[in-house]
Amino acid sequence: MEITTDTLHEVVDSVWVSMLGLDMAPSGSEYNPNGDKQLTGCVTITGTWQGAVMIELPEPLARVAAATMFGLTDDELGDEEVLDSLGELANMIGGNIKGLIEGDCKLSLPTVAEGGNFKVSLPGGHVETELVFDAAGRQFQVQVLKRSE
Amino acid sequence: MKILVVDDSKAMRMIVKRNLSQVPGFGDIETIEAASGAEALELVRGGAAPDLILSDWNMPEMTGIEFLRALRADGVLIPFGFVTSESQPEMRAQGIEAGAAFLLAKPFTPDDFSEILSSMV
Numbered sequence: 655m656e657i658t659t660d661t662l663h664e665v666v667d668s669v670w671v672s673m674l675g676l677d678m679a680p681s682g683s684e685y686n687p688n689g690d691k692q693l694t695g696c697v698t699i700t701g702t703w704q705g706a707v708m709i710e711l712p713e714p715l716a717r718v719a720a721a722t723m724f725g726l727t728d729d730e731l732g733d734e735e736v737l738d739s740l741g742e743l744a745n746m747i748g749g750n751i752k753g754l755i756e757g758d759c760k761l762s763l764p765t766v767a768e769g770g771n772f773k774v775s776l777p778g779g780h781v782e783t784e785l786v787f788d789a790a791g792r793q794f795q796v797q798v799l800k801r802s803e
Numbered sequence: 804m805k806i807l808v809v810d811d812s813k814a815m816r817m818i819v820k821r822n823l824s825q826v827p828g829f830g831d832i833e834t835i836e837a838a839s840g841a842e843a844l845e846l847v848r849g850g851a852a853p854d855l856i857l858s859d860w861n862m863p864e865m866t867g868i869e870f871l872r873a874l875r876a877d878g879v880l881i882p883f884g885f886v887t888s889e890s891q892p893e894m895r896a897q898g899i900e901a902g903a904a905f906l907l908a909k910p911f912t913p914d915d916f917s918e919i920l921s922s923m924v
Contacts, residue, residue, distance in 0.1 A: 673818075673910035723814040725821060735814065742812040745861070746909045749888025753908075761861055761889065763811070 655703065655755050657783045657798045665750045666787065666796050669743060674722045678789035685786045685795040687712050693736070694767045694774060695744030702757030704801040706776050707748035709740070711794035713768075716740050718790045737766045751798060778802055805833045807853035809843040809870065810886070811862040815909070819857055819886055822916040829920070839863055840870030847874060853881060855923055860887035860894070868901055875902045882923055886911075 663680065670678050690712030698706045711719075713736070720731055720739035741764035752761050767774070782800040786793055806823060810816045820834050835851060837843035841864040843856070856874075858867040865873070871883050883903050890908035898906050907919050 669910045672912055720814065724817050738812055739814040742814045745812070746888045749861075749909065750890065753888075753890040763861060763863060 657751060657754065657800075659783055659785055661754060662751075662783050662785050662796060662798060665747055665754075666785065668750065669746045670719075670787070670789065673746065674719055676719070676722060676789060678787045678794075681786040681788045681793050683786070683793075685710070685793055687793075690714060690792075692769065693740050695740040696765050696767070696774060697744050697748035698762040698776075699748065699752050699755070699759050700762070701759030703755045703759055705779060705782070706774075706799045707744065707751050708774060708797045708799065709744050709747060709794060710797070711740075712792050715790055715792040715794055719743060737768070740764075741766045747796060775799075776801060804829055804831070804855065805835065805851075805853045807835050807837065807843060807846065807851065807856045807858075809837045809840065809856065809858035809862070809867065811838050811859065813838075815859065815886075822911075822913055823857075823920070825913055826917045826920045840865030840867055840873075844870055844873050847879060847881070848877070856881055856883045857886050858883065860885055860889045860898075868898060871898070871901045871903060884919070884923070 693716045694710045696708045716736050717728055720736045721728055723739045724735050744764040749761055752759055776799040779799045779801040782798045784797040786795045808816050808819050816836050823832055837846055839862045860867040885898050885903055885906040888909045895906045905919050
């Protein structure tokens with residue numbers, strides 16, 4: 655089962671727009687964090703299909719999403735709320751990708767990493783699909799990584 | 804009505820609570836929270852006595868389905884619904900077979916939430 659860019663767009667749209675009520679649109683340029691601190695949320699899928707789903711975004715945009723999810727202002731948000739929200743976004747996107755895959759698969763609990771100088775990779779895997787979106791004046795990127803069969 | 808909201812994500816517990824306050828017919832709601840199936844089971848065994856339980860599926864320590872099965876094994880028949888990103892038909896069937904009233908897939912809109920929860924009034 656191939657996760658197409660159209661499918662990924664639909665899944666991300668349903669999470670970002672329907673759940674958060676925030677606007678977003680596919681970006682016309684490559685992902686560029688512009689020096690902001692980066693946050694990455696990731697879930698893995700194991701079973702008949704093996705891979706991972708990652709959402710990567712700059713901290714200011716992660717705070718916008720967290721503020722919406724918690725119904726708080728930016729001043730009221732702590733790191734815990736921001737990381738928790740990003741983990742839940744990864745969980746929802748990954749869970750919906752898993753729902754499209756045939757066969758018996760398991761979804762991991764989400765993992766969140768922060769910082770700017772790291773790269774997440776899936777040994778034996780490749781980026782099957784990736785999309786960059788514009789939202790609230792910044793970009794975020796969602797990748798589906800698949801382990802080779 | 805007392806509702807137990809079980810999710811390892813604090814953000815999701817907040818979203819569920821916010822949506823609960825908008826369900827027609829629910830009236831005054833008291834919510835209690837747990838971050839895992841194990842914590843929720845301890846609350847119920849300790850006498851928390853909610854009227855309804857809304858639970859995530861994937862959680863550390865004890866999953867939602869394990870929590871539901873433990874409740875039913877204890878003879879506790881409190882209405883139970885899953886609110887989860889697990890939306891595959893097999894998991895839905897597994898949840899219903901274990902005694903869940905419904906499985907609401909995340910993401911959901913406030914209307915989706917109200918529609919499915921209204922059936923529990």
